[in-house]
Amino acid sequence: MGIIEAENMQVTFIDTQIPEPGTLQEVASGIFWLRMPLPFDLDHINLYLLEDNQNGQEGYALIDTGIGTRKTEQLWDTLLDILAKPITKVIVTHLHPDHIGMAGYLVDKFRVPLYMSQAEYFTARAISAGACGASDWQDDQYLERCGLSEEYVHNAQQNRKDKKGMGSVIRPIPVQFYRLQAGDTLRIGEHNWQVYIGRGHSPEHVCLFNADTNILISGDHVLPGISPNIGVYSTEPDANSLKMYLDTLPQFTQLPANTLVLPSHKQPFYGLHTRVNDLISHHHVHLDNLRVFCEQGKTIEQCLPVLFKRKLSAQNIFFAIAEAFAHLNYLYFAGEFSRELNAKGQFIFTLK
Structure with a gap:
């Protein structure tokens, strides 16, 4: 795939076949895209395997894990039989079940570290435990x-x-994690990935950017075609979630215009700056309409x-x-x- 160069590029999807559940599709050198099904209107989640080397062991770092159901476990077992190398680390962007659901299963299976932000880790532990x-x-x-x-x-x-409750679709969360914070650098294989934190959709959502290749793993924070749910729920009725979301979107316009974005839903795309500005505009249109209404x-x-x-x-x-x-x-x-x-x-x- 060639690099697209444009100052105000529109959102364009990469010309790559969408992987069927249980299969892999290479989207960049050493990065593989896979999908797991979801029992919702939004019927899939994108996961990514990145070639890695952990303590001399070649394998794959995994970004997000799928929802914690028997069907997802079966797909993972099928996929793991195909992979020639093990998983070396599990990285979870945020606490929602489609992202963290199978983390415990995979961390235990391979006895590897779990990487998350602190707020996402402990909130996930609390929510999965129930009332x-x-x-x-x-x-x-x-x-x-x-x-x-x-x-x-x-x-x-x-x-x-x-x-x-939510705990029924999240496998037991490991009792140990490695904390990711804004500005941290995480080494995966031959590359350094810088940690960016988004808020609003979840408390402390992790995004990863590789400056060598201009690739952003955006999770749910920046999605093509749809906006992530930005909500206020019963656990914190005075939350100002939308302000947190709008405050943490503009940082991504400082990344290169030709950044390849790997989102958790829909398809990988180019046009990061346009998409960020569209998301900001989308919410301000809603705010304007509410002012009138x-x-x-x-x-x-x-x-x-x-x-x-x-x-x-x-x-x-x-x-x-x-x-x-x-x-x-x-x-x-x-x-x-x-x-x-x-x-x-x-x-x-x-x-x-």
């Missing part, structure tokens, strides 16, 4: 304050009772049609509410909106 007997009234309060119906809240209660006070639920034009399933409503909350909190903490509780215990956001 540990704590009351869930604050989960109900969150949904009520978002303006959701009694029926929705009741169904959510029932779902919590019926499901085992909330001249008269609105609940979070009432704002959904402003942000989402498609019909939302019950599962999608949960994430859509969190996304709307993030945009409204952004405007509230910027001093542009007021936020008050009405008689029903719902947040009302109003343009000042």
Whole structure:
């Protein structure tokens, strides 16, 4: 694949076949792309194997692991039979189950180190452990304050009772990790990869950049065609997630314009600067629309049609509410909106 040179290049996907589950596709020298299926609307995650040498042992450093299900384990076992070299280290960009789900399985299988940022590691440990007997009234309060119906809240209660939670799709997380921080350099094979930290989609999302080859492993922080979910959830209802996301996007425009981006979803692409600016613009359009819509006070639920034009399933409503909350909190903490509780215990956001 040739290098594309342009100051304001548009987003273009690499001309490479998308790998079938259980197969590999080389996307750059020493870097292999693989996919694992997901049981969601977004039905896949991209993982990457990088040629590595750990303590004299040739193998592959793995970026993200897939969701922790039996199906993913079977695909990994098939893939590992094909690979001529072992995994030397497991690097997890962030805590979500499709990224960390199989980390424990692979770290234990190969007895290799796990690399993560500190906030992602300990948050993953906490979430996978579940409530540990704590009351869930604050989960109900969150949904009520978002303006959701009694029926929705009741169904959510029932779902919590019926499901085992996030821990059911995350294999036991290793009790040891190696911390990645902004500005760190991680040696993988013959190359140094600089650590960049993104926030908003998750607490301390790791991205890796190789200045020798102009390759960015962006995880979920920079995706083509879609925006990562930027949400405010019941665990931290006063989070200003959108501000954190918008604050940590511009750093990537300082990387070379011809950087090859390896994202966790969709396809590898060129056009990093354009994509970053598009993501920033996308959220500011939503903010502008909310400024107009909330001249008269609105609940979070009432704002959904402003942000989402498609019909939302019950599962999608949960994430859509969190996304709307993030945009409204952004405007509230910027001093542009007021936020008050009405008689029903719902947040009302109003343009000042």
